[in-house]
Amino acid sequence: MTDTPAVLFVCVHNAGRSQMAAAFLQDRGAHRVDVFSAGSEPADRINPIAVEAMLEEGIDLRAAVPAILTTDAVRAADVVITMGCGDACPVFPGKRYEDWELDDPAGRPLDEVRVIRDEIRRRVEALAESLGV
Template structure:
């Protein structure tokens, strides 16, 4: 079986999708191809998201928000959206999930930790469902 490609999408690609991508990369390693993007990418990753992930031993500080492209959706087997709604292009045959998560933008570390922990649990379930 070829390794599955998972695309995480949120509006700014600065918090939730970056944390999810960081977890999937760390927990699944090279068994899964990991992509992330935003419908309206921010200039930089949310520093509180970086701090929250650093507490878990995962460094996402070197990542950059990327713009969502039709090509990235087409290249993915699983597309996970996080609050970007209808801005994500739809292609038949892909697995889509919408994760309802609070936006960490503008929040302090105490508010971001539970979001991070929710993302980790969802990523662990995703890995199990992919057989990765």
């Protein structure tokens, strides 16, 4: 791992879970970690309920745009966190992989998305501790 670890969060649509996780880690790690997110089948836009849930935490995802998962993105990451992307995520030796089983916030009401958001925050905090950021 480099001096500044690179973390890639991946979910199917890159419109909820991975965007929230990336935003939490970026907020916590600032310049001590490089944070990226992508989706195996990106949506056209970020889930508006996820945006609303993150605004409650003081994090603004309104300008975020879903991105396609590329092999280069995985290759560049030290840590790859998957959230339901299954076999779509390429695997390279020497990288740290974690699969976070989290409900997809798509189509869920705000009260359910808050629960998902809070679980993501908890996991991101543990990840940040393990990376020393």
